[in-house]
Amino acid sequence: MMLNKDYSLARHNTFGMDVHASAWAEFASEEALRALLLSPDFVPWRERFLVIGSGSNLLFCGDYDGLVLHSAIRGIRVVEETADDVLACAGSGVIWDDFVAWAVGQGYYGAENLSAIPGEVGASAVQNIGAYGAEVCQLIEYVSALDLDGEPHVFTNVECRYGYRDSIFKNEWKGRYVITSVTYRLHKQGTLNLSYGNLRERLPEGGATLSGVREAVCAVRAAKLPDPAVMGNAGSFFKNPVIARWQYDHLRDVWPSMPSYPVDDEHVKVPAGWLIEQCGWKGRALGRAAVHEHQALVLVNLGGATGDEVVSLARHIVADVRQKFGIEISPEVNVI
Ligand SMILES: Cc1cc2nc3c(=O)[nH]c(=O)nc-3n(C[C@H](O)[C@H](O)[C@H](O)COP(=O)(O)OP(=O)(O)OC[C@H]3O[C@@H](n4cnc5c(N)ncnc54)[C@H](O)[C@@H]3O)c2cc1C
Structure with a gap:
């Protein structure tokens, strides 16, 4: 795998900090990541590396003296289906909102209130993203990752120790794993979560639909939050x-x-x-x-x-x- 030296992170952080990483590498599969972790090229970086997604929750205070890794593992597939639910596995490099759009498009409930949150699937499981009365930990079934020796691990929701915008990946396990995919449980039938007033206001009384909720969330967010592309x-x-x-x-x-x-x-x-x-x-x-x-x-x-x-x-x-x-x-x- 190619390591890019002195790599600009300007396009990889939404604060728009014009900083560089000593090295950058992107992996498109679990096998490619394992090969990198086991290669002699990784040895100098073992103690100083950072996995990033879209950089939408990062603030760089200067150049990063280390290797930045980015997942380009894409793809969403249903891995299990019951009468009521599906388990959908998404690669850690899938754009989170593409996952939500997919879920809503399939008619699956659970992710709609988390529409339009910037970032990627891998980080969703680190950050426990949340909005409009929902948190992604309510959907996460398990998280797949490689450790620095390239060994695969699958963590259950309980093992991830989710809390408010928090998980074990931000604490005890910080820097120990690279997440490769996340499996979410979505529901074929569901109750829409309209607990937030400014969401309810945009929806017809008693007639809200799954896609209507997604549209309302996107509209409220666009009106409320500054676009990182502009500011x-x-x-x-x-x-x-x-x-x-x-x-x-x-x-x-x-x-x-x-x-x-x-x-x-x-x-x-x-x-x-x-x-x-x-x-x-x-x-x-x-x-x-x-x-x-x-x-x-x-x-x-x-x-x-x-x-x-x-x-x-x-x-x-x-x-x-x-x-x-x-x-x-x-x-x-x-x-x-
Ligand atoms: C305009 C705006 C609105 C936002 N609104 C919300 C909101 O409503 N709710 C909310 O919860 N957040 C919100 N956020 C924050 C942000 O969208 C989330 O924290 C998101 O999950 C970050 O995703 P990312 O891919 O950009 O991760 P990054 O910022 O790149 O990384 C975040 C953390 O995850 C780790 N990480 C990333 N990928 C991996 C991986 N594959 N393996 C291991 N670790 C990894 C990084 O090391 C880092 O610790 C908002 C951000 C912006 C800019």
């Missing part, structure tokens, strides 16, 4: 913090309009965008990095910003939220 960004920069219910009750005495969503009996989730907006950051810039004028959760590259400028902006925001509310917000974006 570099990685979607929500911060996770919504989960805090103790007692802490929320105290805070609400001071901030009666503070929104929250229940997590369990003892915890609630507070929208980070609201906290950032209250700190006066919405629409404000620091150098060439800014908080989006309509979406306080999204940090944007106004043009030519460095990763360090974005990190500096993020640090100011974290400090202000901490000082004002005593709440710690943390990045969803992977800072490299």
Whole structure:
């Protein structure tokens, strides 16, 4: 397999950072990946490599001194079918939204609320992507991967230890596996999840369809989120913090309009965008990095910003939220 040296990552990260990797390689099959991992060419990079998808959740703070690997394993196939469900296996290099379009086109339920999320199938299983009341871990049956010795592994959903935008691949197993495919359980019949008001508003009362939900999600997202092709960004920069219910009750005495969503009996989730907006950051810039004028959760590259400028902006925001509310917000974006 060809290793490309001093490779530009400008087209491979949605923040639009003009950085280079020492080397780049793309694999189109599990066999090609295994051959690379076992070849002498990989030895110098074993301790410094990074697998990326579309780079839509990455912030590069400079050139990457290592090998960047990218999956070009494509293809979606039904591997099992019952009266109610199908198991659909997608290559890790499939564009996530192409998978959703395929599922909806086949009339399979489950992925429609996750329409138009940027990125690829491999990362969906790392990030546990979520939107409009759905998370991909509700669909994932198992994740196939190779370890650095080229050995295949198949992990069950439980083994992936999914949490809010979190999985074992971001923690204990970081850098240990390269995901080659993900198998999702989709349903032949389903109940549409219209729990989000701005989704419901766009759909006919009582007459929503599977494809209608997909169209509504795409329309809401297009109206709400900045297009990375126009303004570099990685979607929500911060996770919504989960805090103790007692802490929320105290805070609400001071901030009666503070929104929250229940997590369990003892915890609630507070929208980070609201906290950032209250700190006066919405629409404000620091150098060439800014908080989006309509979406306080999204940090944007106004043009030519460095990763360090974005990190500096993020640090100011974290400090202000901490000082004002005593709440710690943390990045969803992977800072490299
Ligand atoms: C405009 C915009 C809107 C967004 N909206 C949402 C949203 O609504 N919900 C949401 O959850 N996210 C959202 N995101 C974030 C992003 O789309 C997701 O995190 C997505 O899963 C990232 O996919 P990617 O292929 O770009 O992964 P990358 O950003 O390239 O990588 C993400 C992580 O996955 C790892 N990884 C990637 N591929 C593999 C592989 N094959 N094997 C092992 N590890 C791998 C990387 O090492 C990295 O840790 C948004 C981003 C943007 C730009």
